[in-house]
Amino acid sequence: NQGGGGGGGVGGESDVGVIGRVLGLGPLATAVIDRMMYLRLEEERMDTQAEEEEEDEYEYDEEDGGDYNDDGILENTAVGVEAVESPSTAAGGSDSDNKQPPIQALLVIDRKVDLVTPMLTPLTYEGLIDDVLQIQVGGCVSVKKSIVEPEDQNEQQNQRTRDTNKDPKVLLPLNDSDPLYTEVRDKHVEVFGSFLQNQAKALKESHSQFTNRETARDLSEIHQFVKQIPVFTRNLRSLKNHIHIAELVKSAAEATSFRQRWQTERSMLESESQYDTLEDLIASGEPPYRWLRLFCLQSLTSNGIKATRYESLRKEVVQTYGFEFLMVLNDLEKAGFLRKRETFFIDSMATSYSTLRKSLNLINAEVDPSNPDDPAYVSSGYAPITVRWVQSAMRGFLGLDEALKELPSSGGSGSGRRWIDIEQKSPPESLVEALKQDRGPSLGVLAKKFNESTGRAGEQQERKPVLLVFYVGGITYMEVAALRFLSKRPSFPYAIICCTTEIVNGETLLRSLSC
Secondary structure, eight states: OOOOOOSOSHHHHHHHOOOSEEEEESHHHHHHHHHHHHHHHHHHHHHHHHHHHHHHHHHHHHHHOOEEOTTOOEESOHHHHHHTSOHHHHTTOOGGGGSOOSEEEEEEEEGGGOSSGGGSOOOBHHHHHHHHHOOBTTTEEEEEHHHHSOOOHHHHHHHHHHOSSOOOEEEEEOSTTOHHHHHHTTOBTTTHHHHHHHHHHHHHHHHHHHHOTTSOOOHHHHHHHHHHHHHHHHHHHHHHHHHHHHHHHHHHHTSHHHHHHHHHHHHHHTTOOOHHHHHHHHHTTOOHHHHHHHHHHHHHHTTSEEHHHHHHHHHHHHHHHOTHHHHHHHHHHHHTSOOEEOTTSOTTSOOHHHHHHHHTTOBOTTOOTTSOSSGGGGGTSBOOHHHHHHHHHTTTTTTOHHHHTTSOOOOGGGTTOSEEEEEOOSSOOOHHHHHTSOOOOOHHHHHHHHHHHHTOTTOOGGGSOEEEEEEESOBOHHHHHHHHHHHHOTTSSOEEEEEESOBOOHHHHHHHHOO
16 A cells, blocks of 8 residues: 655556556646656657667668568568567557556645644554554564563563563564454554454354364364464464554553543644643643644644744743754744744634635544544544545546645646646657646546446446555555545545555654754
């Protein structure tokens, strides 16, 4: 579910074919698409140049003479063999390349389109692990050995008398190689505890059914059971690890401070001012970057912080956390996470975020975390802005003119556009030329046409066309879980492949901006 940055878009397209439909949201998305199309033009120019040189060399060999058979075909010459290759074959294609490529559409999203979501606390198993323990690059988490391998009480007392400081850490993999993790990672905090308990009961029952002495077993059944012992042992070890991690994560989620922070975030998402709460958190010694996440969230959802309040809070930050955080605040201002606004701006006035909240229906307080029907379950009622844009793209952003105006604008080849929607053609063309063409049908209509043309209409969801969603600037585990949810929904017309330059959360993102 995660892809690296790589060296441009052509490398990926050479593996899957040219992606016909390309959309971009935000300035960095436009820049990436512009670069991708430029590289396609360069590749086409180099191929044309190579073909012309090849033809010149072939003509020279004909003049110079060669060995011809009775049919007049040149033999024993490497150039002759290359000359009969068609350009498409030489590039790795074939006559059957007219069929649809595996990926039907590409949606590139600039992280600047949604700075709100990274500031929030995720409520899925995977998101909470990252928020509490920090999932490392490569998909593993470092935990104390005593957490995943607890000792009995006597051994614990002996250990305390020997050395109370030594508690080595172990790395636990969190990836698709663990079947249990793939099932539990997107579960809500209210659900994953009972889910793991049910898994433990099922594993215990399957083992006890076979070991029951009252049931006779033949040799074939015994042989089959012996073959399953390594799988059973691996599943049992995985289950134990996840139960211990879940207990650690759930205890953090049940803390009073965690619930208060979630309530504060929700109030800010409703565009309510929480200045007094921010002051109280500084006084209580809230960790600096966790406090900064709330401070940035207040600014992003309220179109800035009142100038008088901003100066007051900045003084308290410097006094509590140190003078170095004065530079951190300046860096966050430059990056667009913080801004001061003059006092004549009324709090009740419409803001960029409030327009998006209403137009994209970001808040869905009625979602059921145990049986969700909306991506908003990932935070108990808030749907990530970027995920709502993915859903809206299925309808061609119909009725979202005001919301589209709130997207950050781009320069260069994008000509100040906030979003682009183009079709890649053959031979390739520049982004400027592609933008002159009329837009095609919505992605939802495109998927329907694809299913009809390939005879897949009405088939199961695993045969859905593929939408590649690429985040430039990082993606959160909250968004990953929401996109997985969409991809699995029968009503959503695409199977989603998600790629990104990196995976971030609120703290890692803010730290990267304040170096």
